Amino acid sequence: MQIQINGIVKEKPDGLTVQDLLESEEVERPEMVSVELNDHILFRIEFRERKLQEGDRVEFIYLMGGGADRTAGDLGSAVALRRRPESKEWHDAEEASF
Amino acid sequence: MTAPLVLSNEMIERYSRQILLPGIGGAGQKKLLRSRVLVVGVGGLGAPAALYLAAAGVGTLGLMDADEVDLSNLQRQVLHFTPDVGRPKVESAAEKLRELNPDVQVVTYPDRLRPDNAAGILEGYDFVLDGTDSFASKFLIADACHFGGKPYCHAGILRFEGQALTVFPGETACYRCVFHEPPPVGAVPTCSEAGVLGAVAGLLGVIQAAEALKALIGAGDLLTNRLLVCDVLRMGFRTVRVRRNPRCPLCGPEPTITHLDTAEAGRPNGAACAVGAAKRDVHGLA
Ligand SMILES: [Zn+2]
Numbered sequence: 001m002q003i004q005i006n007g008i009v010k011e012k013p014d015g016l017t018v019q020d021l022l023e024s025e026e027v028e029r030p031e032m033v034s035v036e037l038n039d040h041i042l043f044r045i046e047f048r049e050r051k052l053q054e055g056d057r058v059e060f061i062y063l064m065g066g067g068a069d070r071t072a073g074d075l076g077s078a079v080a081l082r083r084r085p086e087s088k089e090w091h092d093a094e095e096a097s098f
Numbered sequence: 099m100t101a102p103l104v105l106s107n108e109m110i111e112r113y114s115r116q117i118l119l120p121g122i123g124g125a126g127q128k129k130l131l132r133s134r135v136l137v138v139g140v141g142g143l144g145a146p147a148a149l150y151l152a153a154a155g156v157g158t159l160g161l162m163d164a165d166e167v168d169l170s171n172l173q174r175q176v177l178h179f180t181p182d183v184g185r186p187k188v189e190s191a192a193e194k195l196r197e198l199n200p201d202v203q204v205v206t207y208p209d210r211l212r213p214d215n216a217a218g219i220l221e222g223y224d225f226v227l228d229g230t231d232s233f234a235s236k237f238l239i240a241d242a243c244h245f246g247g248k249p250y251c252h253a254g255i256l257r258f259e260g261q262a263l264t265v266f267p268g269e270t271a272c273y274r275c276v277f278h279e280p281p282p283v284g285a286v287p288t289c290s291e292a293g294v295l296g297a298v299a300g301l302l303g304v305i306q307a308a309e310a311l312k313a314l315i316g317a318g319d320l321l322t323n324r325l326l327v328c329d330v331l332r333m334g335f336r337t338v339r340v341r342r343n344p345r346c347p348l349c350g351p352e353p354t355i356t357h358l359d360t361a362e363a364g365r366p367n368g369a370a371c372a373v374g375a376a377k378r379d380v381h382g383l384a
Contacts, residue, residue: 007336031281041276041343059338061325063277064254064261065231066142066294 001054012052019047027060034061103128109201113155121317127155131201133314136160136223138211138239140191142299143253143306144229145177150307152195152202156314159195160223162207163187174296211235213358216242225310226250229303233280240265240273241358244348251309251321253302255294258331260302262321263340264309268349270322275343275350298330 001014005025012021018037022030035042036059042050052058105124110117113127135156137144140163151159165187167178175187182190188206195204207219211230216238220226226248228239236252243250244267252273253262265272305326312318324337347354 029281034277036276036338036340039339039341041278041340043278043345061276061327061338061340062254062256062259062261063233063281064256064259065233065236066255066299 001052003052003055004057006059016052017048018042018050018052018058021052021058022047022060025060032063034063035059036061103131105131109155112199112201116154122315126315126317129315130155130311131157133225134158134160134223135225135227135310135314136162136220137227137229138162138235139229139231140175140177140187141165141171141229141231142174142255142294142296143303144227145175145191146300146303147227147229147307147310148191148195149177149198150304151310152199152204154307154311155199155201156310157201158203158205158223160205160207160219161188161191161195162209162211162219163191164208164210174294174299176296176300211238211242213238213242216358217246220246220248223248225313227306227310228252229306236273237277237280238358241348241355243267244272245358249313251306251313253306255298255302256292258295258298259327259329260298260305261328262302262305262309262326263324264313264321266322271340271342272346272349274348274355275346276325276340278347295330301328301330 001012002009003012004010005021012024016024018035019030022033022035027033030047031044035047037050037052038057105127109127109131116122117124117127133156135151135158137148137151137160140148140161144161144163148159148161163186167175167182167185167187167190169183171178172180172183177191177194178187179190186208188208192204192206195202209215211219220242226239226243228236228250230236230239236254239250240252242248243265247267249264249266251262251264253260263273263276264270305321309321312320321337323339323341325340326335326337328335342349344350
């Protein structure tokens with residue numbers, strides 16, 4: 001099936017869950033990611049049950065900190081690690097989103 | 099009521115290039131001079147943001163930061179110079195901003211934003227910029243702005259990437275609509291491990307300043323209900339549509355976060371900035 005991930009259309013096997021997708025996209029810190037499916041934000045607990053369907057649009061939205069150090073609290077800064085898309089994929093996504 | 103503000107000849111000259119802009123004019127400039135913006139965190143985001151807000155003539159600029167300038171800050175926190183290392187950031191920043199524009203009243207808070215001081219400080223401002231680093235702070239700002247009814251602009255930066263979202267509490271998608279809650283403590287490596295390009299911090303800080311200025315004068319389309327995502331390495335920008343989440347723990351119809359938990363203020367990680375007490379009647383208190 002074809003689904004759109006961060007604006008880029010990709011071929012994925014049928015029956016994939018959101019959790020499977022996070023793994024297949026090599027998102028290293030899924031606890032740092034919000035997943036939006038067709039404009040609706042999913043809760044983390046839904047990742048394992050929610051199956052994806054042809055034509056779904058998925059956005060991984062990464063928690064990012066990174067302003068002033070230690071302004072309040074000591075949780076540290078926001079870091080989400082993942083495999084970066086290839087340049088061409090990113091630029092294709094630009095065209096798709098504007 | 100405040101006395102009517104008259105633009106001096108000097109002001110008209112200083113702000114002439116933006117007074118010329120459609121949607122600003124003399125009336126918009128007066129609005130800016132009467133406006134109050136709080137910048138929480140005078141670092142990679144807050145420093146460039148504060149520079150542009152001061153230059154534009156935002157009448158009162160609150161600067162909040164408990165830290166001192168460190169040598170490793172200078173790569174991106176452009177309000178602080180080499181001789182400032184060791185000085186309180188708010189002091190270093192206020193000095194530069196007053197020199198840049200004496201029209202601006204700079205108020206400094208050499209403190210951290212905490213659940214027990216947030217409401218009182220936010221009260222005096224029209225718009226809040228989140229220039230903080232930690233999730234504890236970012237969620238606290240979102241919560242405090244919600245309860246205080248203050249619009250704010252969130253930004254995050256990492257390596258070569260950044261994101262920004264403007265929120266009008268109760269009207270547009272909030273930070274918790276998108277991110278729910280801070281990640282588990284301990285799951286989060288520090289900024290020094292990940293790094294960030296100074297220009298990315300500047301870019302996002304200036305986007306926040308532009309959002310504040312537009313919000314204050316009521317011009318254009320804000321980054322509401324859409325998250326700006328940019329990748330400077332590829333130099334691409336996208337906006338991701340976000341909408342108010344009916345299950346948002348803060349601004350949804352059945353909120354589980356109903357007030358700032360001032361009792362938790364003394365806790366070192368500050369993560370428990372808001373409590374789950376599921377009381378619907380308290381929602382929308384502000
Ligand atoms: Zn919300």
